[in-house]
Structures are given as C-alpha cells and as structure tokens.
Amino acid sequence: MSLARCVNPHLQKLFLKNSSRFQNTFKSITNEESCQSIIDKLDLRSKYPNSQNLDIVDVFPGYGLLSSMINMELKPRNHVIMEYSKTHVLEWTEKIEHLKEVTSNKENFVLCQRDGWSWEAYDQMIKEDKIIDPQIKPRDKIHDELLVIGNLSPPKFGEPLIAQWIMCCAFGNWLQKYGRVRMICLVPVATAQKFLAGSGFFKRNKSSVKRELYTNAKLIAVTEPKDVIDSKGIGYDPRLIIRDQPVLIKRENTIPANAEFAVLELEPKLIDAAVVEDHEHVLQQLFISSSRVVREMLTYIAVGAEEDLPAVLPDHILDKQVKELSLEDWQTLFKSYDNWPFKPSYIDRLDILQDDTRVF
C-alpha cells in the first residue's frame, strides 16, 4: 500500500503498465513516494488555496505520474495536457477515456494536441480551442490561478526551452503575460547545475545570471547521481544543495532506469522588462570568458566600453571575475551601461553573417 497521499487510485493500474512505450528522451518519475515528497516540498496547496479556480498547463507530461499526483493534490479547474507525439497522445487519450468512465473525469484533464515547443500553440489553446480562459492578474504577486508544469528533460530541447521560458518571465509574454506564473519543470541535470549556479561557482554562466535576475528558483528534487564523486556536490553548487535540501529520487525510480534530471520550481520576479534586451547583450559579451576579470572583459561589450565604463564602476566590480559577480554587482554594471552615451544600438548588437561578396 502506497504511503503517498496524492495517488489517483483510478489511474494506478494504467501507470503500472509497461512504461517502455514512452519516448525515452522524456524522463519521468515512476515512484509514488518520490512524487509525494516533491509535492510536499513544493507545498502547493498553500500556494493555490483556491484551486477550484486553478488552471494547470502541463507541457509534455509524458508518463505523467507526477502530473497526476499534483492534479490530485490541487484538484484544478482545468488540467491541460499538452502533448504532441503520437505515443504520448495515445497514452493520455486512454487515461482520460478511462477516467471519464470511472470518475466522469472529475480530475478535469483535457488533452490539447498541440506542440508545446511552438509558441503559437498556447494562444491557440486559449483563443481557438478555448480550453482555458486565464485572467490577467496584477504582477505584484504570483498568479494563483495558473500553474505551468513542464517536462523539459530531453537535453536537446529542454535546455533551450527552459532558457526561453525564463526570458518570458522577464518580458512578460507567452503564458507569463497573464501575470507572474509559477513553473514546475523537469530539466536535464547539466541544465539544472548550470542554471542554478550561484555567483563564484565554476558553472556560473549567463543563463544562471538570468535565472537569478528574472526568477526565484528552487531546486526541488534531484536524481541520484551515477557517479559517487558527484554526490560530494561537485555537480551542483553546494550552497544550493544546502539551502534547498532537494528530494533525492532513487535511480530505480525513473524511466528510463537510471535517468538523470532535476525538478525546479521557478517564480518570476517583478522586473522592468524595458531594459532586459540591453542587458542581455552585456551578459552575453561579458560571459565570453567567465574567468577573466570584468576590467578586461568590458572591451567586448562594445567599442569604447573599455575606456569609458571603468570610470563609473567601482574597483571591486572591475577586479572580479565575471562569474564572481553577484546580483547586486550586475545591477550596478547594468546601471552604468544604461547611462553610457555610446551604448550600441540594437542594430549594432545584432550579429549577422553577411553574404560574402568580396573575393580575395
């Protein structure tokens, strides 16, 4: 008998079926207790007290045990399953059909057969399919009627997608246009390690700065590392492990077996979207080399930056390695940049590969 509180008994049988039918690039948790620990850690119920008004957009849930248990926990008004691949669509059709029979689908699962990778899919789901009708909520607090769950575990597109979702937090577009929408995501281990790295950690890169600038993120769960050495914390920023105390998912409790991924919770911060694009350029150029000091790297921002910016930046920032910069340091840097008369225009920053017409 499972100790997990949120298990949907009507789906249990279906989850016990051979899981090999699922696409292996999408990793999933197969263990109810692990999922329960994650849900407890997320403390979702307190975050969505009025869940009768809650819409969940669940992108690529795949096998979906965690999704089904969150559903049980929150009992949302709508739980949109966004799936595109044939096998997954089949699986979920079967699940929902079954629920219709046994519970009249009081779980409120709706299958939306659209590609979560495509930006248009979301507007189409809302405006054309009219599956949900989210309300725009003020940005001073987290949206309490919309939740995004995403299984972004395939490394090939998971990393770029989470990076873009974070940018959507900053710009306030995509689903984030309805307010600051919380996201629970399964991501590749390497992505989690990079994106959650704090300042000074050797994996600190521009994505981790952006994550820190635009979201509050928590490491909710990690899979048991393959390598013992990794368990010493070399993979993740150790400060993160200590702070977040993530749930450990056992190696045998994943499909495919021994899969590696992490579960993150991301809450968009309240920020001024107008300057985000300018700052993106500064970040990209400084992170050309993360281990060199800011003073040396300023030149790569634009012509003249090396000469002009040091005058308006404190030495403690100039002498830090790029990866050592804290959030506050970045803010200072951006401020100086914003006030710089020779800051390059959008066109100057756009890297294009021009057709080569000159022959030598």
Added chain:
Amino acid sequence: MLSRNASRIRIVQAAASIRICHLRYISAITNSSPSAGLTSGGNFPIINTILEDLKQKRHEPEYPSIHSKTFSEINPKDFENISDDLRVEKAWSSDYDPVTRSPLAKDVSHLSSLLDGLLSSGNFDRAFRVLTSIYPLLSNHDSFVDSVNRYIEQWSVQESVSIQEVELFLKDIQRKYNIYLNDRTYAIVLSKYMSSNGSYISYLNKFSNQTKQKIFSHVEILGIDELSRIFEDPSITEKCVPIDLIETYREVNRTSVDAEREEAERPQYFEGGNKEEAPIIEKDATNLLPVDSFGLKVIRHTLLGLKDQGGSIEIEKFLENIESDLKTHLLHNTSNIKKDYFEFYKSLKTSEQQRAFNKGLDLFNEGRQRQLEIRGVDGAREKWKHEFDLMQKRGTVNLSKGLNAQLYQWYKDLLPLVQAEVEKCKLLLGEIESDQILSKDDIKTNKDREHYAPYFVLVPPEKMCVISILELVKLNSTGGIVNGMRTARALLSVGRAIELEYKSQSLLQSDRKRFSKKLKTTKQWKQMLRRKNPSSALEDSEWTHSVQAKLGGALIRPLISVAKVPVYGTNPTTGEKVTGIQSAFHHTYQYLNGQKLGVLKIHKNVSDQLGGNKFSNSVQPQLLPMLVPPQRWEGYNRGGYLYTPSNIVRVKDSPETLAYLRAASKRGTLDDVYDGLNVLGETAWTVNRELFDVISHHWNTGEEFLDIPPVTKDAELPDAPPVDAEPKVKLDYQRKMKVLLNEVASIKSQRCDMNYKLEIARGFIGERIFFPHNVDFRGRAYPISPHFNHLGNDLTRSLFLFWEGKELGEVGLRWLKIQLANVYGVDKAPFDERVEFVEKNLENVFESATNPYKPNSWWHKAEKPWQALGVCFELNKAYKLDDPTKFVSHIPIHQDGTCNGLQHYAALGGDFEGAKQVNLVPADRPQDVYKYVASLVQKRVDEEADSGNKYAVFLKDKINRKVVKQTVMTNVYGVTFVGASAQIKKQIDHYFPKDGEEDPSEYARYLTLHVFASIRELFEGAHHIQDWLGEAAKRISKSVRMEEKPGDVKVNHLSSVIWTTPIGLPCVQPYRIPKTQLIKTKLQDISITDPLGINQVDPRKQQIAFPPNFVHSLDATHMLMTSKACGEAGLSFAAVHDSYWTHARDVETMNAEIRNQFVKLHSSNLVQQLKEEFEARYNNFLQVIHVPVDHPVVKEVKDIRRSIVQKIKRALTIGDEIHLEKQRRIMLASNNPEAVEEGKNMETTISVTEKYDLYSVAIGTTGFPVLVPLKFPDIPERGGFDVETVKQSPYFFS
C-alpha cells in the same frame, strides 16, 4: 635529385627487407624449426619467420616536436638521435610518382625559415645552431649544402670575416657532414675572394670550364661588375662563359671595330655621369633609380628621333609632364593630373613610331614596376602624409574630409610602439646590448616574443606599420562580418603580408648586384633586367601559419590601441551631446550560428568612408596590374611579378600539389602550360577612359545606377515590437531585421569592393598594363592581380581595352557589330541577324555614344550595358570616318562556348544529338541546349499527364527553357539531386500560394527527376563517362596503400585522385580532412588548419568533385592550347575560362584556332589515357569492398585468417593482412628463386580474392569486408560523333 634519392631509398629498403627475410630463412633452415606455413603441411621457412615477426610487438620511434620550438630552445644535440625510420620520405599519394614528403617536413620548414630570418638579421651564432640542427632532420643529406650555402652567402659578406675563415668553415663542414659543395658555394667563395682582393683567378682555375660556366651563372651572387672583372682576365675564355653572358663577355673583351659601331649607336647623353640630361626623379635615390632615368632617356631619344615627322613640341611637353609628375607620383593618375600614355601612343602616326614608343615605355616602366612592387608601401604612406599635411595646415585632421590623413595619424602613433617592439626583439635575439632593465611585463612576454622575434626584425618598422594598416583596411567587410573581418584572417593576412614584403626585399637584395653603372647599351640593360631571378633559395622557407599569426598579433594589438576616431553620442539621462574618442579597430566576439567567433570590427565611421562616394586612395600596392610584361613562366615558382614570389598553381594549404608541381617542373613537362600563360601575360591592356568617366560620374552621385550600388544610409527599419510581444513576433522581427541589415551590408560591401577596383583602374588610366596569370589546380587560368582584372562583372570588363589597336577591315567591322549584339542580349540568332540588329539600331548606337548620360538611354537596356556602351563608343567613332573599316579598334571581341562543359562531355562521349545541341555540329542557327532539354522534359511530362499523374498535370504548361537552364548548366559540374531540385523549386515557386496545401518541393523533385533523365538521354555517352569518372575516383579515395604496419587496426586512405592534363599539368585534388592547430597570439587564440599534417583524404569530396574537375582540366587545357596557338599567330589574346577574346579583325583567325585545338585535344581517347595513368599510379593498391556473406571467398578468407591467428596467437589486424600480402609480393619479385617459389605457395587473405571478380558482386557496407587489389572499371563505349566536324561549326564558339 631529391626524388631520385628518395626512390633509391625505397629500393634499398625493399632489398634490405628481402635480405632480412633471406637471412632468417637461412637461420630457419639451420635451426630446422617445425613447419608452420600458411598452406598446410609445407615447409616455408620465410613465411614462418614473417609470422614469427608478427608476434613481436613494435615500438614506434619517438617523434621530436621541433616545429613549435623557439629559436632559443633549439639545440642541435637534441636531434642527433633521430632514427632513420623517421627521416625516410614517404610518397604523398603513390609510389609511382617521384613525389615524396618527409615526415619531418614541418620541422625542416620551421628551421629553414628561422635560419633565413636569423641570417637576414645578422644573427650568425644562432643561425649556426639552427643550421646544424637541420642536418639530422634531412632525409637526403645532399640537400644540406643548400642550407650551408644560405649560411655562408650571408655570413661571408661580413667585412669582419676573412676568406681564410670562409675556407676553413667549409672544410670543417665538409669533414663533419661529409657533403659535396656545389657551384653556388664556389660562386660565394669566389665573390669573397674578389671582395677581399684575394687571388680569385687561381681559385677559379681549379675548376673545369663546365663548372666555371655554372659558377658564372650565379649573377645574383657575383654581380655584373665582378663578372666583368673576371672576364677581363686572359685565362677566362669564351668556353667558360654561360650562353646568356656571352654578350657581356664579348663586350668586356670587344674589339675596337665593335666599340666604334656601338659608339655610333649610342647618343652622347647615354654616357655615365652626364647629369644634366638625366632627370633626377627622387632625392633619396636608391640603386634602382638610374633605371628610371635611363628609361626616360631612352624614350626621349626615340621620340626626339621622330622630330622631323612633326609633333616635336607635343613630345617635348609630354616628356616634361611625365618627368615632373614622376617626382611626386609613381602612378600619376592618383594625383588627379591625368597623363595619358595611351592617348599619346594612339596619336603617333606610324607603326614605326609606335614600336619605338613601346620600346621606350618598356624600359621606362621596368623601373617604375620595380618601384611599384618594392616601394609601393612607401608610396601609400606618402599619399597619406600629403593629405595629412594639407589638413593640418587648414586646421584639424578630420575623418569626414578624408580617410588618408586619418590613416597617417594612426601610422604616426603606431610607429613608436612598433619600433620599441623591434628593439625588444633585437635585445632578445642578442643583436643589441642594453643596460635597460626589462620590466616585469617584458619578461613575462619574452617567452611569447621568442616565437616571432626573429621575423619581427626583418622588415623596417615603418613598412610594417603601413602594411598592417593597409591589410586591415583591405579586409573590411569580409568573411561575412559586417564592418569588420574574422580575427584569424586579419592575423594571418598581416603576417603573410610582412612575409611577402620581406621576400620582395630579399629578391631585391639579390637583384642589386645584377645592376651596374657599367652597362651601357639598351640591349644589355634589357638582358640583365629580364634575367630570371633564382628563387629556389626561398622555396622551402615558407613561414608557418603560427609565425604569421603571431606576427600579426604583435602588430595588430598595438594598432588597436592607438588607432582612434572621434565619435558623437548623447547622454541618455541628460540628453546632452557628448563627444568622445573610440578605437578604430575593435576586437570582440560575435555569436554566429551558435558559434563564438573572434572578429575585428572596423569603426562604422571608418567603414562608411570606405564604401562612400569618395575614392580613398588606400589601395594596397601588392599584386596590382603590371606596367611591364610579367616575367615569363620558367619554373613552377618562377614567373609573374618581378619581386613578388608566386606559384604557377594557386593553392591554399596544399603542399602535395606543390610537391607534384615541383617534380613536374624539374622534369620539364610544364612548357605548354608556361607558353599558354605567357601569351595571356603578354597581352597589353589599357583602361578605357571614356567608360571610366561615365562610370565615375554615376559613382560620384552615390545613387544606384545599373549595377553600381548606392551609398547606403542606415537601413530604414521597422518599429520594434513591444517588449512583451509574443516570442514568435520578436523572433520574426529579429529575422526580418537580419535580412534587412544583410541587404544593406551586402550593398555596402559591394560598394567597397567596387571602390577598390575603380581606384586601381583610375591609377592605371593611360598606362599600358599587363596581367600575370597563374592557374588553379585544374589548370584554369586567372590573373594573379586579384582586385582589378578582366574576369570581373560587366562594369569591370567594360574598362578594358587592348593597348594595341588594329584596323577593323570589313571582317572586323562585322565582328564589332556582332559583339554589340552579343552583349546587348541578341546572341541566340544567326550572325547575319545579329549584324542586322545593330545596323537597324545604328542611330541608337550613335546617340548612346554621344549622349551617354541621357536618362533611359538605349544602352541601359542592354544585357551587359557597360560593355555595350564601350562598343557604341567605338562604332560611333568608326562611322565618323569616311570609311569605317579603317577605324583602329581596341575593344576585345568575345567568343563564348555554348555550355562549354557539355561541349567537352559530348566530345568525350561521342553523343551525336548532344553534340548538335551544344553546337559541335554545323547548323544554320545556334542551337539552344536548354530549350532542347526543356522540350525533352515536356515530352515526358505530357505522357505522364495523360495517365493522370497529378504533378505532371499541374506542371505540363509550366515547363520552359528557364526552368531547366541552371540545372543543365550545373549538371556537368556535378550538381546533386537535392541541389538541382532547389534550383528548380526557385523557378516554380511562384505558382504556389504561400501557406497553400501543396508543397512546391515535391513538384520540384518530380520535375528534377525528369530533367536529369532528359539530360541523360541527350548526353548518354557523356553520362556513362561521368559515372566512370565518379566510380574511379571513389575507388581511389577508398584505396589503401601497402604501407600499413603489422598491428595497425585501422586503414588510412591517403591517396588523392591525381591526373595529368594532356599538356602535362599534374592535377592533384586537394581535398583532405583538415587537422587543426591552436595558435596563441597577442589578440586571441585562433584555430586554423595545419597544412603540413599528414591527413587522410576526404573521400566524399574526392569523389563528387572529380568528374567536374576533370572536365575543367580539359576546358583549361583547350584554353591554354588555343592561347599558345593565338600567341604564335601574333594575336592579342585573353580568356575568361570559356570566353576567348581578341581584336575584331583577328576573330576569324582565333576562331579557327579554337576549333583546331579542340579537335587536336579530343583526337585521342582521353578517358582511355586517364585509365592507363590511374592503373600505373595506383598499381599495387588495395581496397576494402563488401561482398555477400554467402560468397565462397568469405570462407576462404576466414580460413586463412583463422590459420594465421593460430600461429601468431593474437588477433589478426588489417595491418597484419596488408603486411603479409606485401611480404608475399616482395618474395614474388625477389631474385632468389626459392623466395619466389615460396611466394607462389603463400596464400594471403588478399591473394585468394584475385580469382574472383568481386567488384561485380560488391554490395553497400552491409556485406563481409574483404581487401582486394584495386582495379578500375572498363571504360564505356563512345558514341558515333566525329569531333572533326567542329571545324565547320560556326556557332561552336560564337
């Protein structure tokens, strides 16, 4: 010499290997070991020993890495223990060719260039260490003498070195290294004897007459003055003198009668010391200046001689003008004062006058050409300075007023930094002593400095500064970078430019001795001037990429720090205008297609200047058109420019091609190639001033006109979407912006490019110019001068006129009209109709010529408007004469092949219908192969439409010439199915609504199938040949040489496809899988390919590229043969691949030659010859093929493998299998009958395959892999077309 030695080594090796086998064989017999043959039961001692050998593990000799060592790390002792194995030269692609490479080539090259540099900067101690380090690396120790010669040549000229020391040194070297000295050594010693007043005659008399001849040939060492002294000695008879110095010898010893005669020929003012008549051209006269003044004297003399025929005042004035002009400008037109030699030349009345003028100009220009090549860099700087001074007088230096002053400012600021760096390098090299204490920074950077220091001190700092600036300006907007360039390219280009400058200097240095004040007659001068420069000394001292890049870094880094431009900005908070100063060059990184790319950006303000509507005078003087005929090609690396070394084949990082050329050059098989190229090089051109005026008028407006791109302002950009726009909207916006900006950037870069061309053209207005040509690896000819040449677009081509004029005559007038029709776009009609077209439009022609600026003029509508205007100008002038046929025409008339690749294919395959369609067969009208193929496609599609095929139904009324044209054209050049269907999709795309249901790609694919099939149907024989070429290349590129060592588990595919063109040019496909190396420079680390690495071939490229390359090598051969023939017929001849040009009146002579040479080329079976060449070259090669697992050979191979494994007690590798087969073949070829017998009995995994035709059963890669001897398929049958009929075909080239 080298190659013979290498093959000798190989033979010795093979013999040694047999000997070892035999010894073991004897010991095997005496030890009477149990039998263990490969074939059961027999007693095969040699085989047993071979197998026993296989059991042993082998140690690869250690490879000392020398090429990355700096001069201070090189210690001769380190290299003493290099094993012989390491030194042995290996064949590049095949043992058949005497073309080998040393495994240590990279190291030798590094040491050679280091030796060269250290010697030039007078570092003899260090140079000596390098010299002695070279010795152990050489596979052929005989060649060591070349390095020794280089050493003593520089060392012995030191005044502090006595002749005794030189002799002693050589004695030591000989004793220690056991080498033979050669005639060059003797010449150096002789020169030393003379300069130190030694008894040179007694030294000389030790040698035979033959050796003396060889010694005297080294004029660049001995010098003409020293030779004259030697020739005065009675003991030196004519027999000792090489043929081209006989004249000089005779002059030295001439009889009084000769002297008198010559005296009479020579006007008084040719006497030395007559200062008054010799115009002083520049105050800081160098050794070369007398040439100029002498030349000018000659012109003066010849022209003044024509006094009686009138025009003497004009002549006087003209001469005065040139003289005064020469004082300031070498290429006078850059000063905006136009001196026009061409106009003057045309005004001369008789051909005698013209000949005389040409002769004078020849001599005069010799000197100017030298100046152009050698002092061009200084000239650029002077131009900058001139503008700078002017601006300073007026107030401030302002970028917007002109770039030149700005360039000068950078130069001035850069110079002290470079000078300081040179000092540090000299200090490091121990050249200067200083008590100056090095800063911490200097000590830190010294390690890095060691890599480039020996090279940094070779070129004067002033020149290095100018070169660096010019190179970077030249590279603006290249490599896909807007307003900038890739850093790697910048670094290498600057480094390479410094290397070129150094080499030019060295050539000049060795040239100096050839000039002498004592030379008095024109003839002598000419002889001396035209004497080729032996550039062999520079052959193997190419600077490595690493050196080039590091040098580039050491120059660009300081340039970035000093080159500034003023900028204006706005303070975002206060809105105040702010001025500032920013770097003109900015090193940064861009992300392109997800890759981080180091780039060097040029400040937008500077870049705008480069593409603006003012000429910027920033032309890089290297590789400009020449003022004198190029040096004739006489060796693979001898010819072209006077002081700029160039190879006859342009290659990039392909040392194999060079090795093959060197071998061919030594064998003397390249004469026909030289001859063809020399004709192209000797064609004299001039710039069409009338056209230039029209072009520059439109250029200066800054507006778009025909193909002149407009001055670009910043693109008008759509408003950016709001920050919270949907991600897709943002993405689309970004994409749109990129397209837009790309368009603007591309227009800007086109304008930059055109600016460069026009600037050069302007400099050469009125000049007589020449283009040295070389070929690509397939033999296709190109002018070496890269920017301004007749290969360009319509606009560029229109700027070219032949210097020589020829009266039209009836025939010429007709061809002039045909030319106009052709460039106007009326080129598909019979000749008479073309002539008729022009005659009907004569009024338009005249109007175009008289009012070229009129809007919507008739000439604007031509297909090639600029060239059309050029013809209009000539026709207009001709018809102003009473008899237009008397007009002297300068315009080149073009005769173009019809789809030239297909013409060659049709001739190869003997396809009658195909031949007809590409005009190989006489016809009343020119045939249009595209139209014909379209009709074939139509037929096929119609049939399928009848049976209801949906694609066919849709497409059947949409097929025309245009749809198939590109695919037919590129079919010869190996367009793939995917590529072709992309071409066709472009043509049919507009029939499909955007976002429609139907996918146009499917339709394109359908149509492509039919286009391919139709071409195949028309050129059936040709296609079988194309297939054969592809298959042969596939087998070669997958072949394995018998070189794999026992134990090797992987095979290497090391052989390129190599063939020889009918005129003897070896073509080596340069496609190998590149190895990259990381080079650290002061700017950034760059990763570039390592040309000297031993790389496997790229089989895919080798295969795909071979059929088109082979056909290109044939069209190139045809061109060179025609060029030679036209040259022999006295024609001015030029060619752009399959477009051949000459004077209007000579078109018919050229046409006859085009046809004769084509017939001559195709009269032998070229494919059969190719097959025979392949069979010889790739003889004894193996190939892995896959056969069905149930084929009987599989069991046999497996059995043999098993039996060997049992004996050697380890897994059998492919290397073992090849090794065993090699041993078997050695035995079979042995002199020892027992060994032969045993060889016959030996069976290997390869020998058992010989009895089957396994190629016929080979399957993909799924079967069982077996090694088989490489064989080529039989060549396909030819169709019945007789190539002779081409001679009667009027539209073959038309």
